Amino acid sequence: MKEALEALLHNPGVWxxxxxxxxxxxxxxxxxxxxxxxxxxxxxxxLSEIVLDCYGLGELRLLLPALRQRVQEGGEQGWLVxxxxxxxxYAPALSDADIDLSRILVVHAPSASDGLWAAEQALRSGxxxxxxxxxxxxxxxxxxxxxxxxxxxxxxxxxxxxxRALGEHSVAALRMHxxxxxxxxxxxxxxxxxxxxxxxxKPDFPSP
Amino acid sequence: MAKLQERxxxxxxxxxxxxAPRPVNRSPAHISSASNEQLWLALQLPRLALDIFAPSDxxxxxxxxxGSHRCLVACNAPGLAAGLYPGMGLNAAFALAPQLRVLExxxxxxxxxxxxxxxxxxxxxxxxxxxxxxxxxxxLKGSLRLFGGLPALQMRIVGELxxxxxxxxxxxxxxxxxxLWLSRAPGPAGALTDTSLLASTLxxxxxxxxxxxxxxxxxxxxxxxxxxxxxxRLPRDGFARRFGPTRLGELDKALxxxxxxxxxxVAPQRFRGDIELPAETEFSTRLLLPLxxxxxxxxxxxxxxxxxxxxxxxxxxxxxxxxxxIALQRLSLTRDRTHLLGLLAxxxxxxxxxxxxxxxxxxxxxxxxxxxxxxxxxxxGQAEDKRAIPMLVERLRVRLGDDAxxxxxxxxxxxxxxAWRRGEGGSPVGDPGQxxxxxxxxxxxxxxxxxxxxxPCHAGRLCLLSGPERIETGWWDGxxxxxxxxxxxxxxxxxxxxxxxxxxxxxWYLHGIFG
Numbered sequence: 001m002k003e004a005l006e007a008l009l010h011n012p013g014v015w016x017x018x019x020x021x022x023x024x025x026x027x028x029x030x031x032x033x034x035x036x037x038x039x040x041x042x043x044x045x046x047l048s049e050i051v052l053d054c055y056g057l058g059e060l061r062l063l064l065p066a067l068r069q070r071v072q073e074g075g076e077q078g079w080l081v082x083x084x085x086x087x088x089x090y091a092p093a094l095s096d097a098d099i100d101l102s103r104i105l106v107v108h109a110p111s112a113s114d115g116l117w118a119a120e121q122a123l124r125s126g127x128x129x130x131x132x133x134x135x136x137x138x139x140x141x142x143x144x145x146x147x148x149x150x151x152x153x154x155x156x157x158x159x160x161x162x163x164r165a166l167g168e169h170s171v172a173a174l175r176m177h178x179x180x181x182x183x184x185x186x187x188x189x190x191x192x193x194x195x196x197x198x199x200x201x202k203p204d205f206p207s208p
Numbered sequence: 209m210a211k212l213q214e215r216x217x218x219x220x221x222x223x224x225x226x227x228a229p230r231p232v233n234r235s236p237a238h239i240s241s242a243s244n245e246q247l248w249l250a251l252q253l254p255r256l257a258l259d260i261f262a263p264s265d266x267x268x269x270x271x272x273x274x275g276s277h278r279c280l281v282a283c284n285a286p287g288l289a290a291g292l293y294p295g296m297g298l299n300a301a302f303a304l305a306p307q308l309r310v311l312e313x314x315x316x317x318x319x320x321x322x323x324x325x326x327x328x329x330x331x332x333x334x335x336x337x338x339x340x341x342x343x344x345x346x347x348l349k350g351s352l353r354l355f356g357g358l359p360a361l362q363m364r365i366v367g368e369l370x371x372x373x374x375x376x377x378x379x380x381x382x383x384x385x386x387x388l389w390l391s392r393a394p395g396p397a398g399a400l401t402d403t404s405l406l407a408s409t410l411x412x413x414x415x416x417x418x419x420x421x422x423x424x425x426x427x428x429x430x431x432x433x434x435x436x437x438x439x440x441r442l443p444r445d446g447f448a449r450r451f452g453p454t455r456l457g458e459l460d461k462a463l464x465x466x467x468x469x470x471x472x473x474v475a476p477q478r479f480r481g482d483i484e485l486p487a488e489t490e491f492s493t494r495l496l497l498p499l500x501x502x503x504x505x506x507x508x509x510x511x512x513x514x515x516x517x518x519x520x521x522x523x524x525x526x527x528x529x530x531x532x533x534i535a536l537q538r539l540s541l542t543r544d545r546t547h548l549l550g551l552l553a554x555x556x557x558x559x560x561x562x563x564x565x566x567x568x569x570x571x572x573x574x575x576x577x578x579x580x581x582x583x584x585x586x587x588x589g590q591a592e593d594k595r596a597i598p599m600l601v602e603r604l605r606v607r608l609g610d611d612a613x614x615x616x617x618x619x620x621x622x623x624x625x626x627a628w629r630r631g632e633g634g635s636p637v638g639d640p641g642q643x644x645x646x647x648x649x650x651x652x653x654x655x656x657x658x659x660x661x662x663x664p665c666h667a668g669r670l671c672l673l674s675g676p677e678r679i680e681t682g683w684w685d686g687x688x689x690x691x692x693x694x695x696x697x698x699x700x701x702x703x704x705x706x707x708x709x710x711x712x713x714x715x716w717y718l719h720g721i722f723g
Contacts, residue, residue, distance in 0.1 A: 054702050055649060055721050055723055056698075056702030056704055056722055057702060058723070060649070060723035061648070086649070087649035087651055087723075088649065088650045089648065089649070090628065090646055090647060090648055090650040091617065091627070091628035091637070092640070092644075092646050093645075093647060094616065094648065096640070096646065097648075101615070101616045101637035102633070102634055102635065104616050104633065105614070105615060107612060107613050108613075114607065114608055121604060127597050127600065179701070180702075185701070
């Protein structure tokens, strides 16, 4: 019985929680968030998915410290690519947050598949520090493609999806749901490779 | 050794002994093949008639001739497996392989293809010569150091040609004619680099390697001549009388006794290549492999001209109706194979095909000299990193449109919507002005908000958190604004940036979102 169990556990298809393997990650800049993420920050070279109830909850502010550091440390390879953003990323606000504007590319994609294609191209260029992608409908095969492209890079890859994606399957290494608790931001970590699902309430999340 | 052969007994006793070869008049304008400083690689393309078509998994044969004399010139591997062979009658071939796809031989396109390969080969040496109908001569001596020695260079040239889809036989010798003979020899490729061994090595070759017509070969055969050495043993003037001075000249040229000037191939100003599919297809994925070959051939030409292209046109020819054209324009000058192929394949993937495709034509604009990074032969890899982002932008633009990709720049302006503009990524972004808290998301045009009891609402009541911040400016260009901006929170917890238009006290608008 024990042998059978061992054999099963050595099957590469079986993944065990808290295996203790170091996951490359970029500190989020928020100690309380880092403590809940397996590598101590946003996964690198893996897909992260953020499901949003609505825009304006602080979804970008949550990423800014990490993005700033990725761009600064990336140098020539520190490009920050925004693909199919729902609104215009506002240059003065980004500059105010000390993000190097000359390393930003904004890509408008007419369809979700174009956006996914663009994200894959950006990831495979090897020049990006982070790729942010907004997409409504992402079928699982496309997610896998994106995940594979992410693995080929050392990027922070964030996929933003609307709340209706909650019921769908996701291959992301980290998946969280942002909503408002009434008092402030609530982060529900739904899937956390190497960690545990949990709910974080942050009524005092830094206001802009 | 040459002397010994000349003194050997004439085949016909009534012939006079062979006079010593006359001193050769070496004109400085020609490169003498007798000098020790040359090394010629002959590339023989025995299956060119078939190789000009895209490869196929089914049995395919190229035929020529009229009526009942139609016979196979070449056939592909599945055809050979079915028992077909070149020279076979078409009816016999159909008996063995009823599904055989038959293509008509096209000498013009064979020559065009050979010329493209000559241009492609220009990346390895500045001296390429065409030998019609199906061979190329490359002088390699000057390129050996640059490409890391003879074996490496030879392997690269032949390997890349085979990857392109051409069957190649090669021969290497200090004289062009000798190299050609060796390339026609059966068995493993002969490599001859020593001039003193010319006569003995070439002598061992069978008569077929001369490439002479059947009548002359048969005549020689009847005379008991079996190898080239036998041929060399014949008395010179008798040989010249029977076979003509040209043939005698060929022997002399091969042995390096006479200069053998070759016309250098001049690469064209622009690339034009076509490739026909053995069977029409409606799937654009089937076009990728032939497209890759055309791009590869073009990149070889670009390397040999040390240039790049900034426009390309791909035409897809259909069974009927006008050709589908895909044009790439205003590219940054490049000769990067993967990049160009990616651009073309990206567009091809999006292209709806109105009818099955028969052939592809790839044409380039005028080749222009490539300056800066990517130009030097050795620095190509290093320069790649620096060009990766411009190339990514180009790839995205080709598929998504020119306006779809941009960077962000600051503009010193008080009006929030005018405080930024689109830029090119990587260019200067402008000076940050004074720091004021602004939302990370902006709406392109302010969105009018509903109102209840004079208060703005957005999916429920809005709670104003801070404000007003008055922005009153722009009277000089007619786009003047007078607004009071507030920060507001919705019942859902969204943080918004809204304003009240002061010229119209009732108007509330959503302008930004604190993402």
